[in-house]
Amino acid sequence: MSEAKIGKEFPVRKIPAFDAIEEAVARSVEMGRPVHMTFGFGTISSAMAPQFIAGLGVLSHVARLCGRYGAKLIATLGVPEAIATTEEIVREGYYSSSRPELYDPTYNVRYLTDQQFAYASAVQATLIRERVGANIVVGPFYAESLIFMEAGNMVNAFQIAGTARETQIPFFVLVADYSFIGEEIFAAGALASGDKETLASIRGQDIGKVLSIVLIVLGVLLLFGGYKLVDALNWVWKVG
Amino acid sequence: MSIVVRRHIPQLIVTTIVILTVAFYYLYINKNIAESFTTADKALSDWAVIITSFALIVGGTDILRFHLVRLKREGLKQAPFSAVTIGLLMVMVLFALYGWFLSYVDPKAGITITTQPQFRWLYLNVYAPADAAMYSILVFYIASASYRAFRVRNPMALLLLVTALIVIFGNTTVGGLIWPGFLPLRDWIMTVPNTAAFRPITIGAGLGTIILGLRLLMWREVSWMGRRE
Numbered sequence: 001m002s003e004a005k006i007g008k009e010f011p012v013r014k015i016p017a018f019d020a021i022e023e024a025v026a027r028s029v030e031m032g033r034p035v036h037m038t039f040g041f042g043t044i045s046s047a048m049a050p051q052f053i054a055g056l057g058v059l060s061h062v063a064r065l066c067g068r069y070g071a072k073l074i075a076t077l078g079v080p081e082a083i084a085t086t087e088e089i090v091r092e093g094y095y096s097s098s099r100p101e102l103y104d105p106t107y108n109v110r111y112l113t114d115q116q117f118a119y120a121s122a123v124q125a126t127l128i129r130e131r132v133g134a135n136i137v138v139g140p141f142y143a144e145s146l147i148f149m150e151a152g153n154m155v156n157a158f159q160i161a162g163t164a165r166e167t168q169i170p171f172f173v174l175v176a177d178y179s180f181i182g183e184e185i186f187a188a189g190a191l192a193s194g195d196k197e198t199l200a201s202i203r204g205q206d207i208g209k210v211l212s213i214v215l216i217v218l219g220v221l222l223l224f225g226g227y228k229l230v231d232a233l234n235w236v237w238k239v240g
Numbered sequence: 241m242s243i244v245v246r247r248h249i250p251q252l253i254v255t256t257i258v259i260l261t262v263a264f265y266y267l268y269i270n271k272n273i274a275e276s277f278t279t280a281d282k283a284l285s286d287w288a289v290i291i292t293s294f295a296l297i298v299g300g301t302d303i304l305r306f307h308l309v310r311l312k313r314e315g316l317k318q319a320p321f322s323a324v325t326i327g328l329l330m331v332m333v334l335f336a337l338y339g340w341f342l343s344y345v346d347p348k349a350g351i352t353i354t355t356q357p358q359f360r361w362l363y364l365n366v367y368a369p370a371d372a373a374m375y376s377i378l379v380f381y382i383a384s385a386s387y388r389a390f391r392v393r394n395p396m397a398l399l400l401l402v403t404a405l406i407v408i409f410g411n412t413t414v415g416g417l418i419w420p421g422f423l424p425l426r427d428w429i430m431t432v433p434n435t436a437a438f439r440p441i442t443i444g445a446g447l448g449t450i451i452l453g454l455r456l457l458m459w460r461e462v463s464w465m466g467r468r469e
Binding site: 043045050053054056057060061080081083084085088089106110111112113114115116117118120121125143146147149150164166169171174175181182183185186187189190192193195197198201202204205208209212 | 289291292295298299302305309310321367370374377378384385386389438441442443444445447448452453455456460463464465
């Protein structure tokens with residue numbers, strides 16, 4: 001990030017799911033249907049917070065696109081502590097695109113409930129009753145993930161999904177048109193910002209990945225050599 | 241609102257909490273400091289619970305506002321859904337308040353919000369079955385999603401189908417009757433290729449979380465506030 005500050009540019013690979021968001025919004029406008037976005041049942045005040053924040057970053061991008069194309073956006077959530085943030089993001093999206101007349105907090109932001117399957121049921125009802133054109137779901141998802149995807153499929157919505165919860169990723173890959181896999185949801189926020197320094201942080205993430213691969217290979221080689229690295233780490237832990 | 245109130249104060253709060261949480265968890269100086277860190281860490285968690293509890297009041301009000309506005313705009317079309325939601329919301333709140341009142345007036349009776357008889361009846365006989373029904377719908381959705389996914393359109397889809405069949409047969413008793421080899425094969429698939437596929441995702445997600453945390457700390461991640469000045 002410090003190198004980016006002095007002007008160095010880092011190429012960032014394209015994430016198909018991120019690029020597809022614009023297509024999803026445009027398609028919804030053509031069909032005269034609203035765009036739906038939700039973040040899953042993980043809360044912003046738990047270990048799931050990073051994924052929730054990543055979801056809010058994607059919402060920020062979606063709200064701006066909805067403002068630009070004049071699309072109706074419905075953001076549903078099951079986390080009461082994020083109502084104000086969500087309203088602010090959607091409002092800012094429409095206002096920054098010079099379409100303040102499209103912003104209606106009652107229509108655009110819907111807090112449903114904090115109970116998992118009541119939330120799943122309400123999102124499902126919203127998708128079907130509103131006949132959404134695009135269903136974008138990014139955040140920490142639990143068992144409700146497939147319910148959202150299948151409901152979106154019933155109304156032939158263009159579906160983009162993403163989560164870093166590995167147990168739910170297969171459902172999204174299976175049913176969604178495009179999916180963010182694992183850490184791609186965190187990169188999406190950086191891509192949405194378009195800021196060079198923020199984009200450079202993805203480079204840092206990739207360096208971390210390379211380092212992890214090197215460590216894994218080293219661990220395997222050491223294990224073949226009869227040396228258990230875990231014993232040394234346990235020794236450090238005991239001293240600590 | 242000035243940029244200080246709209247942007248800098250929220251970022252400062254987030255930065256402070258992130259630094260404190262990391263320090264409380266990872267720093268070890270001596271036993272006394274570690275104990276005070278644990279107490280402070282618990283206090284932070286308690287604040288989060290308290291904020292969430294108050295946010296629920298905002299949430300309840302939001303639900304009420306949404307349904308009242310929808311009723312006004314859409315009239316009879318929306319009435320069945322909104323009327324049931326508003327009605328049950330009010331009934332549950334009233335019974336909860338009554339239980340809360342009883343817990344103060346007559347503590348010896350042992351009635352609290354969750355043990356108030358009508359509240360409990362509604363929870364166990366209306367909410368719980370509806371919740372279970374919603375969960376069970378998932379089974380049908382898994383079946384329909386699997387049907388679409390397992391259609392053999394290319395060699396990779398065939399591989400997916402074969403793997404899925406092995407795991408399905410390995411998980412059922414009838415699979416063992418057809419061929420005893422399904423069970424060890426399922427175990428191998430789950431422990432070797434499946435784990436190998438999941439671990440990079442887990443490591444990547446961990447690294448992504450760290451980088452997101454760093455962006456938050458360095459005030460580069462502002463999209464969650466809905467503005468990118």
